[in-house]
Amino acid sequence: MPIAREDLQAIWLTLKLAASTTLLLLLLATPLAWWLARTRSRLRAPVAAVVALPLVLPPTVLGFYLLVAFGPQGWGGQFTQALGLGLLPFTFAGLLLGSILYSLPFAVQPLQSAFEAVGRRPLEVAATLRAAPLDSFVHVVLPLARPGIVQAAVLTFAHTVGEFGVVLMIGGNIPRQTQVVSTQIYGHVEALQYTQAHWLSAGMVLFSFAVLLALARMNRRSTRVVG
Amino acid sequence: MTHLSRAFAFVVAALAAGVLHAAQVRVAVAANMAAPLQKIADDFERATGHEVVAALGSTGRFYAQLRGGAPFEVLLAADEEIPARLEREGLAMPGRRFTYAIGRLVLWSLDPGGVDPQGNVLKQLPRGRLAVADPRLAPYGAAAMQTLTRLGVLPAWERALVQGESVGQAFQFVASGNASYGFVALSQVMSEGRITRGSGWIVPAHYHAPLNQDVVLLNGGRANPAAHAFLAYLKSESARTTLRSFGYDIATP
Secondary structure: OOOOHHHHHHHHHHHHHHHHHHHHHHHHHHHHHHHHHHOOOOOHHHHHHHHHHHHHOOHHHHHHHHHHHOOOOOHHHHHHHHOOOOOOOOOHHHHHHHHHHHHHHHHHHHHHHHHHHHOOHHHHHHHHOOOOHHHHHHHHHHHHOHHHHHHHHHHHHHHHHOOOHHHHHHOOOOOOOOOOHHHHHHHHHHOOOHHHHHHHHHHHHHHHHHHHHHHHHHHHHHHHHHO | OHHHHHHHHHHHHHHHHHHOOOOEEEEEEEHHHHHHHHHHHHHHHHHHOOEEEEEEEOHHHHHHHHHOOOOOOEEEOOOOHHHHHHHHOOOEOOOOOEEEEEEOEEEEEOOOOOOOOOOHHHHOOOOOOEEEEOOOOOHHHHHHHHHHHHOOOHHHHHHHEEEEOOHHHHHHHHHOOOOOEEEEEHHHHEEOOEEOOOEEEEOOHHHOOOEEEEEEEEHHHOOOHHHHHHHHHOOOHHHHHHHHHOOOEOOOO
16 A cells, blocks of 8 residues: 555645635635726726736745744734634644635636626616616626636645645644645655655646646637527 | 975965955855854855855765766755765765764754653654655754654654655745645754744654764865865854854764
């Protein structure tokens, strides 16, 4: 059996982290993307830039700031301690926060494009039919934006599975809490356990390929439906 | 004739060294050596005119990179196993390996009263987290686990442990306040012979397997006079004084 128990635990934890991140991020990113798609505020450009920051920043920068800000001396750490949550680094909740920031653009940007593509017209029609704004958002916009929502979910999930730098900085390598597949591969390579590293790495390649293939197929189908 | 050609080669080499005079040596350095190496490299550069280009990292990663053809000429390792392995596998010059420093482990806290000089804090119930380097990867991590085991306190502290990928990261966890204590390298917290920040217990050397750190001349440095000079310099009294001031022991030859 080439896959050891810690490796299986790491795989399970990675999937749990990716699923939780996807769920929370869709809830957070939907209103944000909606606002970005519709607003004419002067804040639009700076907010869009902040959302895109994790695309260009090295993940270690994000991890380093999280470690400092959410440590006992940082403002974030004092805030979480005041709330009775304790300190976030080295916990699953800490990884979750890191993953949400790290994958933010991967959720917001597809949603934003999808909302922009829907345009104002369907909402205006819904309004003349006396649909309340929330009602028309749920029953008109969301179904029309479905391909974008699926794309956001798949990309967020896959991107979180591939997360490494942030976890390395704030994880602490604790089995069942912060030891994920990518840090486990790193550990295997450094410990010269190349066989285990190969198994996990090959699994990652297959997984990522399957996700991107599924996404490409989905995109083709949805373009056909829309077009 | 051979004498003559040898003399000629020597003159050419001397001229080349004179003309190029600042030969470069590319050194891969274990993370725990970061601070002393800086001083040693400065002194070496001043004494010889050669230039040291240092890359910091974990010894295990350097090994993987060297197998992939990384262009380092000298490896200052954190252990003795990987240098020996490089020698066996023909990636390092045979017979040039030696122990340049013996590392010391310290239980360290940022809080000036956090760790008593006898380390009795380990015998109490854990308050806060204890950072160690990953024992699979870093000799300092393995030494930390041996120390906890020897004191019989591993079961009590196991749940408080957080692991860094190197002793450098274990130090960072404590220095950022995220872990209350950490087993780190003495060299990370000591300079000029004393612990400069926080509080610490220097773990007696016999509590764990010796942290012998070996240096090897890698194949890439075979023909580089600066690499040979650097290896020789590590044995000099000046380099040894620096290593001692950062808390390392020196092997008695």
